[in-house]
Amino acid sequence: MSRRVEPTITRREALLRLSSTVAAAAAVGAGVVAFHDRRTVTAAPVAIPDWRTPPGGQGPAAAARGGDPATNVRRAVAALGGMDRFVRSGESVLIKPNVGWDRIPEQAADTDPNVVAELVRLCRAAGARRVVVADISCNDPRRCFASSGILAAAGAAGAEVLDARRLRLVPAGLSGLAEGLEVVEELLRADRVINVPVVKHHSLSRVTIGMKNWFGVLGQGRNRLHQDIDMAVAELGATFHPTLTVVDATRVLTANGPVGGSLADVRTVGAVLAATDPVLADAWGAALLGHRPDTLGFIAQAERRGLGRADLALVMELGTA
């Protein structure tokens, strides 16, 4: 053994050094206790809210006709009790038009910009704190929102226009065919939601109107839903309960839907329907394209699920202004 080297440190220094060692050990121990098997916190899927307001004395739907889309919107909504019935002061509203395609309004592949803008103004007038216009387009979102005229019109009317680049997607715990799909987060933050589809021919579901329009709030993988389109559309109708469905039939696309392109496929109808019954809204639009509502699979399924009634006699026709 070596010659003993005597420690020459003071008791005070020994205590100080030992306590720094113990402090380091305690810090590591605390870190381990804090982090051991800590599950990374994943937010539970948020349930889709129900945006409907209590029923008033009015009917479930009203249709207005005329050359000016904005007037049609005002009259149809007024017939259901006015926007004050649906949007309260201080609420935040999400308006979901169909802005799926890089098309101009005359091609009738997207919702008419005047219809969207008028709804924004009505919501603003009803005291809405915030009005968001959002959709996840199929074509390039910038081109879709610009070509459709919705970016300019809704923006000028006082809405925040959000395309896919600015929309965050979150898991929503959807069931059925939509299981595993994400939804637009803005949807979950809105107090009221207004669905504003356009009436179009569709190659698979034959027509696309309101309930099919919910595809636009879903994320990657939504094209899986075409594996059983009728059931998928009915399920979407059972999942999303909008405050109001405003069907734009200013122009309707009668063939080569849902993208269209040729003006020969476009028919000018000059009508807008406002409805609290989404199934009735789809039935009304389908009739414009010459379909008996009960012949369409998704309408029949939605009715069987009790989501609404496809009885066209329930629509209050306001006629031409």
Place this chain on the structure above:
Amino acid sequence: MRWTIRIRALYQAFFLLLFVWLLARLAAGDPRAFPFTVFHHADPLSATGTALAAGTIPGALVWAAALIALTLVLGRVFCGWLCPLGTLQQLASFLFSGRTRRESLSVNRYRRWYALKYYILAALLVGALAGTLQTGLLDPLSLAARGLASGLWPAIPGGRPAPGGWVAALLLLGIVLASRWIPRLFCRAFCPLGALLGVFARFAVFRIHRGSEACTSCTLCAFACQGADEPLGHHRVGECMVCLNCLPACPEQAMSYSALPPLPEPPRQPDLSRRTLVGTVLASLAVTPLLRATGGGRTAARARLLRPPGALAETDFLERCVKCSLCQQACPTGAIQFAIAEAGVEGFWTPVVVPRRGWCEFACTRCGEVCPTAAITRLTPARKTGYDGKPPVRIGTAFVDRGRCLPWAMQTPCIVCEEMCPTDPKAIWFEEAVETARDGTARKLQRPRVDAARCVGCGICENKCPVGEEAAIRVTSVGETRDPLNRLLAGSAKT
């Protein structure tokens, strides 16, 4: 006096042999429950990395705390007594270098650039905090396991080939051979685990002490110093690997290893420049998005990025995988291989399933059992196969290539994929057809079709397909359980 060194060498030999033996038993498919992950579970670098990246220290990785506790008491004994890579380097230095005493003295002096390892550690930990865990690239345990098992063993007759393993082998061999010129060069200058332990060693109770009244400044103590920590001058305890070579080397017996010795004045700190450290941190933060710029599997699923069964979703997976290669060794069929480009730059050396190399054995759950950081979760056979009544764990879906398939394209009978399919009922089924052959005769054929709702993507069909090189049925990642967005069929997954 040489007994301390002999004991240390015995420890080193024991742990090196244990490390190699466990790895060999794992690769040999030994069914006994040996503690295959014992080294990797005690790795504070993996623990710190996953804690920063994923916010969790999974399961048995808490043993890393015991190693830190050991370091707080005894200093970096892990480096000097336990680490298999350290032992290999010391062995190479001992065997291959014929240094004179003068050369030894020079080569075992501290160099300022040995502080590089602290910058490497900082860069890796900052990267982890930014969500990309790359500690495994330089972690000595991952590096040694990868280099030995995937780089060198395939060269042994009967060894299983590992494409890309040569990169790991070259790295390992380079590190070991570098000790011919500078002993433990990797430990001294590069090892992030050594740097991490060095941080804690500064609090060590036991440390090397030079009794200055007995010392004649003969410098003999520094001749065999493994850590280049300068026991003669102001000893650097953060660099010292407690090899104890300096104790018997001192003719005056002035060196001791004792509790709470007086500290040299002033105690030496690592030669870190604040400017370089801040630069390192910023560069590391900048590199993380660059690593992802090429895409990888984070944002969009990749067809041939098949992860082992039970692997977490890609983002979570990359926050935990330390590239230790244990799952690759554990896989009985050789299906698990290194990703070279399949998983992007970030995913380099992470495990992927390559069906042409091997298939995922239906009820086998070994890869998850040996994963030290739970990047691959532990599954039970009942859970994996779906025999517990819930949907099985899928790693992908098989697709028939009708242009190469014998019945589909060549009118030649073949049933191999269907025969091999392990699910119940089989995911592969036959469509019966009668076709007219070239000579005009009618030929009855069974054409294979895949029921995507049943397929688990195990890849045995692709592996056994008799169409050589590119199989006529191939698995891609769509439908994998771990990624809810990478789905094929709408609705609930059926059993």
